[in-house]
Amino acid sequence: MKKSSTLICLLLFAVIAKAQEITKQEQGYFNLTELGFFTGQQVQKLEPQFGEAVYRTNKYAFSLRNINGWFVSKQFSIGAGVGLDGYHNPKNTFDYNNTFLLFADARYYFKSAASTFFAYGDLGSSIAIDSDFEKGLMFNLGLGYKLKLARRTGFVTSLGYNQQEINGYPNIRTNRISTFALKAGLLF
Numbered sequence: 733m734k735k736s737s738t739l740i741c742l743l744l745f746a747v748i749a750k751a752q753e754i755t756k757q758e759q760g761y762f763n764l765t766e767l768g769f770f771t772g773q774q775v776q777k778l779e780p781q782f783g784e785a786v787y788r789t790n791k792y793a794f795s796l797r798n799i800n801g802w803f804v805s806k807q808f809s810i811g812a813g814v815g816l817d818g819y820h821n822p823k824n825t826f827d828y829n830n831t832f833l834l835f836a837d838a839r840y841y842f843k844s845a846a847s848t849f850f851a852y853g854d855l856g857s858s859i860a861i862d863s864d865f866e867k868g869l870m871f872n873l874g875l876g877y878k879l880k881l882a883r884r885t886g887f888v889t890s891l892g893y894n895q896q897e898i899n900g901y902p903n904i905r906t907n908r909i910s911t912f913a914l915k916a917g918l919l920f
Contacts, residue, residue: 758806758841758846759806760802761800761801763920764798764811764888764918764919765797765798766796766799766888766917768793768795768817768914769792769913770792770911771792772792772894772910772911773788773909773910774789774791774819774907775907776906777906779903789821789827790822791820791821791909792819792822792911793818793819793909794817794818795817795818795913795915796815796816797815797833797917798814799813801837806841807844808839808841810836810837810839811836811838812836813833813835813836813854814832814834815832815833815835816830816832816833817830817831818830819909829896829898830866831866831870831896832858832859833856833858834856834858835855835870835872836854836856837853838853838854839852840852846878846880846886847877847878849876849878851875852874852890852892853872854873855872856870857869857870858870866899867900868897869897870897872893872895875890875891876890876915881918885919885920886919887918888916888918888919889914889915889916889917890913891915893912894911894913895908895911
């Protein structure tokens with residue numbers, strides 16, 4: 733009796749492990765960690781009482797984002813993410829904006845396959861956690877490619893558009909950073 737129950741447990745464990753091995757990237761829970769490089773422009777508009785001045789500054793950013801989510805179907809996933817983006821002015825080391833992000837992520841994979849193209853969208857907000865971290869609305873849209881590397885690991889790369897509002901500066905009505913985003917990451 734003891735041998736047969738042990739054998740049944742081992743067989744059941746092997747079947748579950750094999751099922752997870754085959755479907756891990758297209759079903760259930762996933763974790764995606766991405767590194768990114770953004771380049772674009774910051775536009776600042778003053779409040780009307782201070783004139784109609786508009787300032788444009790080139791910006792670049794390095795980004796680290798982590799998304800935890802769920803495959804709703806083999807081609808559609810939703811998730812929640814956190815991230816850190818550091819925006820810098822290449823001509824002035826004192827001109828920077830750091831953001832800590834909380835956002836929702838949705839992805840549509842064009843094929844139900846281990847390697848495929850996908851479209852994604854993120855919507856959320858940065859939150860102020862320190863004087864260097866500003867708050868404001870963020871959204872991100874783009875296209876990418878998921879490549880299966882191993883049984884439970886995929887490589888994801890994407891190109892998109894990223895927009896970040898920076899709030900909290902006195903006398904500034906609009907403070908928007910618009911960038912092109914190049915990201916790469918690992919999907920588990």
